[in-house]
Amino acid sequence: DAGITQSPRYKITETGRQVTLMCHQTWSHSYMFWYRQDLGHGLRLIYYSAAADITDKGEVPDGYVVSRSKTENFPLTLESATRSQTSVYFCASSESGHYYEQYFGPGTRLTVT
């Protein structure tokens, strides 16, 4: 199906473990983004990518790593998960020059115990 998908939708992991959240879009959008959503903070940008092999930090990048070897995929890795990374993570994509309209995935709810 066309669109933007995230996997897994729910994840429970332990402190110190590495976990990767996957994001896949079928539109060939140039830009992709990772946000985290926390009560009282709205959505905060973690990392974004303007194209394959081009990534940059957002507002809250510490503790996260991203890569983008293919246009359609933008995985987010928590190298050593901490309880403060318990959150809902959203991936989004947008066309280049499309005046910032972003399309969001359904989110991944991550709990770090």
Added chain:
Amino acid sequence: AQSVTQPDIHITVSEGASLELRCNYSYGATPYLFWYVQSPGQGLQLLLKYFSGDTLVQGIKGFEAEFKRSQSSFNLRKPSVHWSDAAEYFCAVGTGTASKLTFGTGTRLQVTL
């Protein structure tokens, strides 16, 4: 740096009543402004956007928003709310390069029957 303020964390309205959600932004240049809606357990969906031109913009689901430069505001309105409008609403400003958005903290709308 740009910022978005949504002063109302939670609003309750009766079905059929009118609605206005407030959004104020801080940005030095002409902003690109957005309203997104998030239904429970879902990702964000674009309601409407303002780039330039007519300061009153129409969106999906019967929503509209008015850009007022003098007040740095972009308030969302709907003349008659339906129970299905219960959701969380986010205002966002797009700034400068890289299609990045800065989101407000959101307003949760509850609709009573």
